[in-house]
Amino acid sequence: LELKANSSDDWQPQSHKAVTQGLENHRKKLQVANTTALRLEELNFRPECEITGKEAVSAIHRAKSQNCKQLIANVTCKSLAGTLYPKRLTGSCPNGGKIAGKALGCFKDENNYRLLSGYFGVNKKSNSPEYCIQLCLQSGFEYAGVQYSHECFCGNDEPLSTFKLPDSSCNMKCPGDPHATCGGYYTINVFQTGIKKFVPQVANTESPPSHENVKIVFLLTLNGRALRQVKRLLKILYHTRHFYYIHVDVREDYLFRELLPLERRFPNIRLTRRRFATIWGGASLLEMLLSCMSELLDTPWTWDFVLNLSESDYPVKQISALERFLGANRDRNFVKSHGRDTQRFLQKQGLDKTFVECDRRMWRVADRRLPEGIQMDGGSDWIALSREFVSYVAKSGDDLVGGLRQVFRHTLLPAESFFHTVLRNSRFCDSYVDNNLHVTNWKRKLGCKCQYKHVVDWCGCSPNDFRPDDWARIQSTQPRQLFFARKFEPIINQAVLLKLELWLFGLDKPSRSVTNLHSYWQSVYHHLDLSPAIDDGLRTVTSSVGRVWSKTVTNATCSVTILRATSFHTKDLYKYTLVHFTTSDSADIEVAFRPINMTYLVAPSTLTKRIEELAVSSDYDQKEQISRNFPRILSPYSEPVLVYKFAASGASVTHNITCLWLDPIGQLVEISDISIEESALIGHSKPNLKHPHRPGSWTVKLIYHQTLLAEVKFLITPLEFYSGVPLGVKQARLIHGGSVSRPLTDNYDRFIENSDEGILKGVSVSNSNKTGKELQDWIDSLFSKFYVIEKSCAVGRTEVCGVQVEECRRTSWSSFAPDPKSFIGSVNETSGAF
Numbered sequence: 121l122e123l124k125a126n127s128s129d130d131w132q133p134q135s136h137k138a139v140t141q142g143l144e145n146h147r148k149k150l151q152v153a154n155t156t157a158l159r160l161e162e163l164n165f166r167p168e169c170e171i172t173g174k175e176a177v178s179a180i181h182r183a184k185s186q187n188c189k190q191l192i193a194n195v196t197c198k199s200l201a202g203t204l205y206p207k208r209l210t211g212s213c214p215n216g217g218k219i220a221g222k223a224l225g226c227f228k229d230e231n232n233y234r235l236l237s238g239y240f241g242v243n244k245k246s247n248s249p250e251y252c253i254q255l256c257l258q259s260g261f262e263y264a265g266v267q268y269s270h271e272c273f274c275g276n277d278e279p280l281s282t283f284k285l286p287d288s289s290c291n292m293k294c295p296g297d298p299h300a301t302c303g304g305y306y307t308i309n310v311f312q313t314g315i316k317k318f319v320p321q322v323a324n325t326e327s328p329p330s331h332e333n334v335k336i337v338f339l340l341t342l343n344g345r346a347l348r349q350v351k352r353l354l355k356i357l358y359h360t361r362h363f364y365y366i367h368v369d370v371r372e373d374y375l376f377r378e379l380l381p382l383e384r385r386f387p388n389i390r391l392t393r394r395r396f397a398t399i400w401g402g403a404s405l406l407e408m409l410l411s412c413m414s415e416l417l418d419t420p421w422t423w424d425f426v427l428n429l430s431e432s433d434y435p436v437k438q439i440s441a442l443e444r445f446l447g448a449n450r451d452r453n454f455v456k457s458h459g460r461d462t463q464r465f466l467q468k469q470g471l472d473k474t475f476v477e478c479d480r481r482m483w484r485v486a487d488r489r490l491p492e493g494i495q496m497d498g499g500s501d502w503i504a505l506s507r508e509f510v511s512y513v514a515k516s517g518d519d520l521v522g523g524l525r526q527v528f529r530h531t532l533l534p535a536e537s538f539f540h541t542v543l544r545n546s547r548f549c550d551s552y553v554d555n556n557l558h559v560t561n562w563k564r565k566l567g568c569k570c571q572y573k574h575v576v577d578w579c580g581c582s583p584n585d586f587r588p589d590d591w592a593r594i595q596s597t598q599p600r601q602l603f604f605a606r607k608f609e610p611i612i613n614q615a616v617l618l619k620l621e622l623w624l625f626g627l628d629k630p631s632r633s634v635t636n637l638h639s640y641w642q643s644v645y646h647h648l649d650l651s652p653a654i655d656d657g658l659r660t661v662t663s664s665v666g667r668v669w670s671k672t673v674t675n676a677t678c679s680v681t682i683l684r685a686t687s688f689h690t691k692d693l694y695k696y697t698l699v700h701f702t703t704s705d706s707a708d709i710e711v712a713f714r715p716i717n718m719t720y721l722v723a724p725s726t727l728t729k730r731i732e733e734l735a736v737s738s739d740y741d742q743k744e745q746i747s748r749n750f751p752r753i754l755s756p757y758s759e760p761v762l763v764y765k766f767a768a769s770g771a772s773v774t775h776n777i778t779c780l781w782l783d784p785i786g787q788l789v790e791i792s793d794i795s796i797e798e799s800a801l802i803g804h805s806k807p808n809l810k811h812p813h814r815p816g817s818w819t820v821k822l823i824y825h826q827t828l829l830a831e832v833k834f835l836i837t838p839l840e841f842y843s844g845v846p847l848g849v850k851q852a853r854l855i856h857g858g859s860v861s862r863p864l865t866d867n868y869d870r871f872i873e874n875s876d877e878g879i880l881k882g883v884s885v886s887n888s889n890k891t892g893k894e895l896q897d898w899i900d901s902l903f904s905k906f907y908v909i910e911k912s913c914a915v916g917r918t919e920v921c922g923v924q925v926e927e928c929r930r931t932s933w934s935s936f937a938p939d940p941k942s943f944i945g946s947v948n949e950t951s952g953a954f
């Protein structure tokens with residue numbers, strides 16, 4: 121497998137050890153499948169040709185459905201016959217696909233200066249008398265300083281010299297008056313690093329291009345469940361002048377359902393009904409973008425630009441600055457190119473391979489030759505395109521667009537190259553601007569861990585979420601024509617979003633006194649969701665929460681029906697999982713529970729003192745270095761991992777720790793290792809455990825130099841449901857009987873002391889026969905050992921089943937508590953925004 125080094129900005133090859141290892145493992149796996157020829161007896165169809173290519177054979181065997189196998193076979197045969205792609209395409213760019221160096225009015229003069237037409241923008245900060253100057257900088261452009269056409273400025277750039285224009289040509293008032301209006305269009309001189317000479321240019325005082333009326337479609341392509349973040353984003357983007365077109369991954373019922381009511385409230389917000397399963401890197405992402413663009417051209421909306429954003433993007437400038445920028449560049453198209461050797465880019469990006477998307481995966485099937493006659497280009501899939509170009513690319517049936525659409529139907533990460541390539545080779549080539557308007561938080565050592573190999577036959581990278589530590593990167597956008605940053609995930613870090621909003625708006629919006637400003641709620645389950653299917657472990661535990669609450673609070677006089685579960689975080693720390701249910705006396709209750717810390721430090725030592733976190737969970741995100749299973753719900757089919765975090769010691773010593781995994785009957789079933797060194801203080805250790813895991817209380821013992829350092833207890837909860845249906849007797853025995861594994865002993869006997877093994881085994885066998893009420897009681901007793909219910913409240917009342925509880929809206933933790941930062945109220949008639 122080739123490594124896809126990065127998706128956009130500073131495209132580079134990767135050489136990280138973990139990535140190499142990931143690739144190697146994946147390669148080995150594929151090789152096993154590659155050694156066999158196509159087994160025709162597995163297929164309910166006869167391939168149209170003889171398929172012998174290793175990749176295609178492997179893909180056909182690995183694909184689950186016959187339809188997918190057949191599609192892969194058909195595409196492979198077309199590819200072998202040379203009929204899959206056009207052999208040659210003809211571009212219509214007057215200068216043959218080479219971008220003239222005049223994007224944004226840039227040119228090099230004889231002194232090697234670059235002249236840019238720029239303009240003044242105003243960024244009034246309520247408490248600051250300074251104004252920001254926006255520059256139309258061509259991206260990738262190093263500059264040491266800027267000569268402004270006025271003395272008023274803010275940001276880090278010290279003007280080396282300034283010259284004034286006649287005041288009459290600009291409404292700008294001098295510093296000191298925060299309410300001054302300011303603006304105007306000028307030519308601004310920017311000169312390159314290291315060159316000290318400066319040639320003043322005459323200011324362009326011609327009438328400025330109209331930007332007031334530029335109308336942007338924000339095309340939001342969403343997945344996941346971060347509803348409140350999407351609302352926060354909409355709030356900051358919203359203006360009655362612009363349009364908001366939303367695509368929600370077809371597998372995400374929750375987000376679609378919860379956003380739908382916005383359509384009725386705002387005529388300029390719409391959700392597309394033509395939804396795709398937009399897997400990461402899939403051809404469907406481009407299909408979706410083109411489908412949305414085509415639909416947008418059919419709406420009565422009169423827009424000038426389409427700009428795509430995801431749930432993890434956020435503006436780093438006020439929208440008025442974006443309006444001014446796009447207003448001054450109405451006919452331009454903004455895409456970001458890799459900026460390196462194109463051949464190398466093509467290889468690293470897998471553009472020289474044919475992929476087939478089916479069964480929600482991108483299968484790599486063969487090498488390919490790209491059509492001759494055109495220049496390929498690509499970089500980032502975050503774009504801003506003019507209406508005219510969108511109309512060409514989404515509706516035109518010309519050979520160039522048609523041919524490239526066929527090529528990109530079988531391309532990995534297609535949106536990262538399709539628009540670039542069309543733009544470069546079409547009559548729109550002169551409108552190409554190498555800027556995706558975004559700053560992306562690439563941290564390749566963390567983000568390139570081959571984390572999408574369950575979705576694509578390739579190793580892809582993802583940018584990291586911003587945290588306050590990355591502030592300098594956000595701040596660096598200030599003098600540049602960058603309007604958005606990615607990625608932001610409030611479930612990982614919300615503080616940085618607040619910092620950003622305060623930076624953008626000063627103290628007024630949002631003010632520090634906003635209720636629950638530092639809290640974040642994200643849905644994990646909703647009873648109306650059909651897709652994605654609820655995890656059986658989560659369903660089991662939330663049902664247990666309802667019963668345990670009812671037993672302890674109402675003496676079981678109330679029965680409950682579970683409606684929703686929500687993850688609740690404050691100041692970027694997970695606090696509780698909230699379960700919302702109705703009771704038999706028609707009350708809406710919300711209960712907060714959390715896992716109990718079950719880590720015991722046994723031998724105090726310098727190493728144990730450095731332990732900051734030690735827990736068993738699942739869904740470890742190597743990029744963000746955190747388990748996304750916040751309540752640590754593990755069941756017989758989960759993939760438990762030991763998550764650890766050690767404090768730095770300053771010494772470059774490596775500590776090798778052995779982890780002993782003991783099941784509920786005290787058998788040692790797995791030994792795993794962790795290696796603590798200064799460069800790897802946070803990490804996880806994944807045991808190789810057989811499914812199904814025996815339910816009950818498990819233990820991990822950490823051994824260092826033949827001494828027991830620490831013990832972590834964790835729960836494998838029995839399942840009340842399997843595939844959403846209550847367990848029957850046979851299923852219970854199968855799922856709760858554990859897996860047959862040969863107990864390990866090795867040299868660790870003295871850490872195991874298992875005198876009760878016989879008794880525990882008997883108990884386990886009897887537990888595995890439980891169903892119905894008995895099973896529920898077993899689940900509830902384990903729940904009560906490993907979890908604690910911290911709080912409960914009722915919606916619109918304070919008494920439930922004869923018991924007094926808090927009113928949910930008055931609490932600071934309930935999902936019913938006020939959350940103004942994500943509340944979409946009504947539009948302010950004067951400003952046109954929220």
Ligand code: UDX
Nearest residue numbers: 127341342343369398399400430500501533581582583
């Ligand atoms: C990065 C780059 O930013 C992007 O340019 C490249 O195409 C992929 O790598 P990354 O952060 O990894 O992006 O992807 P993410 O933002 O999670 O997803 C990209 C888009 O696909 C988003 O709009 C997201 O909502 C959508 N998506 C992703 C889905 O609709 N469904 C999914 O299952 C995954």
